[in-house]
Amino acid sequence: MYRFIFLTVKMGSLVDVTFKLIRVPLIVQHCPCAGDVQEAAQLLANNEIRINCLDENGMTPLMHAVYKGKADMCRLLLQHGADVNCNQHEYGYTALMFAGLSGKTDITSMMLDAGAEIDLVNSVGRTAAQMAAFVGQHDCVTVINNFFSRARLDIYTRPQGVDPEPMLPAGLAGPLHKIIMTTNINPVKIVLLVRDEPALADPSALQRCCQVMELLCEQCMQQQDMNEVLAMKMHYLKCVLNKCRAFRQNKDDQLETLLRSLLRGRDTDGFPQYQERFIRDCIKKFPYCETNLLQQLVRSIAPVEIGNDPTAFAVLSQALTGQMAFVEGDYCMTCGEKGADKKCSLCKSVVYCSLACQKLHWFTHKKMCGSLQDQEPKPQETPRLKELKGKGNLLQLSRPTSNGRKTVTSTSRDHSEEDCRE
Numbered sequence: 001m002y003r004f005i006f007l008t009v010k011m012g013s014l015v016d017v018t019f020k021l022i023r024v025p026l027i028v029q030h031c032p033c034a035g036d037v038q039e040a041a042q043l044l045a046n047n048e049i050r051i052n053c054l055d056e057n058g059m060t061p062l063m064h065a066v067y068k069g070k071a072d073m074c075r076l077l078l079q080h081g082a083d084v085n086c087n088q089h090e091y092g093y094t095a096l097m098f099a100g101l102s103g104k105t106d107i108t109s110m111m112l113d114a115g116a117e118i119d120l121v122n123s124v125g126r127t128a129a130q131m132a133a134f135v136g137q138h139d140c141v142t143v144i145n146n147f148f149s150r151a152r153l154d155i156y157t158r159p160q161g162v163d164p165e166p167m168l169p170a171g172l173a174g175p176l177h178k179i180i181m182t183t184n185i186n187p188v189k190i191v192l193l194v195r196d197e198p199a200l201a202d203p204s205a206l207q208r209c210c211q212v213m214e215l216l217c218e219q220c221m222q223q224q225d226m227n228e229v230l231a232m233k234m235h236y237l238k239c240v241l242n243k244c245r246a247f248r249q250n251k252d253d254q255l256e257t258l259l260r261s262l263l264r265g266r267d268t269d270g271f272p273q274y275q276e277r278f279i280r281d282c283i284k285k286f287p288y289c290e291t292n293l294l295q296q297l298v299r300s301i302a303p304v305e306i307g308n309d310p311t312a313f314a315v316l317s318q319a320l321t322g323q324m325a326f327v328e329g330d331y332c333m334t335c336g337e338k339g340a341d342k343k344c345s346l347c348k349s350v351v352y353c354s355l356a357c358q359k360l361h362w363f364t365h366k367k368m369c370g371s372l373q374d375q376e377p378k379p380q381e382t383p384r385l386k387e388l389k390g391k392g393n394l395l396q397l398s399r400p401t402s403n404g405r406k407t408v409t410s411t412s413r414d415h416s417e418e419d420c421r422e
């Protein structure tokens with residue numbers, strides 16, 4: 001306990017000795033329960049408190065709260081002006097890095113919303129996403145890789161240059177931002193997001209969104225720290241929105257025709273060919289042909305015959321979200337949402353996230369359901385993850401698919417094998 005009595009404030013080499021000044025860091029570090037958050041709130045009302053004071057390792061109270069996974073305390077400290085990008089830590093860690101290491105996606109999002117910079121690196125040159133990946137916190141990696149601040153989108157809701165009309169009506173910014181932030185890039189999921197958003201019902205609204213997405217894609221490529229991944233995501237989402245627009249223009253108000261096209265499986269094995277071709281086509285249309293990302297994607301997908309693995313979706317999803325699709329958990333057959341737990345009661349071979357998704361899929365699943373029921377019940381297969389030593393950055397993954405075929409997906413790893421510890 002005593003070591004905290006002489007909290008040094010590194011910047012000014014000042015020493016905080018009064019009880020009030022050290023009480024907040026003490027609370028954060030030792031026993032944050034609900035009562036402590038209240039006590040901290042009362043203390044913080046006193047503006048003498050140095051919210052960004054450092055302990056002997058250069059950690060701020062916010063870093064401690066983040067690392068301990070105390071969301072309420074994090075929120076409180078941020079409200080009182082805690083610096084989310086402070087990196088006086090001895091190894092250059094930031095609050096976002098601690099969030100990624102902790103595996104808490106809610107706190108990771110909170111740090112990003114508070115303006116955490118994604119590109120800051122620790123003392124061995126690793127970003128928060130790389131550190132999270134290193135310790136296997138893939139959900140946090142996904143959250144970081146998919147972050148796009150609302151402020152960057154809101155720029156388009158204000159008139160630019162001589163044009164008095166903003167490019168994006170203010171009412172569309174929220175729904176579009178929700179789509180941009182999705183970590184599930186399954187085209188069915190995106191079409192469902194569009195379908196369920198009244199503000200996007202009009203084809204002209206979708207047209208506006210597409211124009212903004214095109215500019216955002218360009219911006220991601222031209223900014224100083226070029227972000228190919230985010231540019232590809234913007235481009236891909238634009239393609240899906242544009243598809244929705246085209247179907248809506250043909251009076252398909254509910255987008256049911258598009259959803260059915262994306263889900264319809266071929267007669268032989270239920271493989272959704274239209275969806276596969278659509279995603280391949282989106283990738284091919286990426287306007288920056290010279291980028292490494294595009295070339296990597298094309299190399300992974302082009303040699304694969306349609307219907308075999310890896311699917312274009314698996315490859316793209318891995319590239320955009322940093323997550324290896326299908327490593328763990330059950331994905332909804334319809335929308336690709338993780339954690340689906342509703343099995344088809346007849347064949348028990350496919351899972352859905354909701355009754356609505358099951359209903360949407362039935363028109364095509366019913367053709368396969370019978371033959372899946374006839375199959376011998378197979379022993380519970382668990383996905384295996386095997387690292388190929390000495391073969392570059394390749395992970396080989398085998399998984400059982402919906403129809404029992406065993407498939408192999410090769411995906412390149414988005415982080416270095418090197419140690420990212422201090």
Ligand SMILES: [Zn+2]
Nearest residue numbers: 332335353357
């Ligand atoms: Zn679903």
Ligand SMILES: [Zn+2]
Nearest residue numbers: 344346347369
């Ligand atoms: Zn079934």
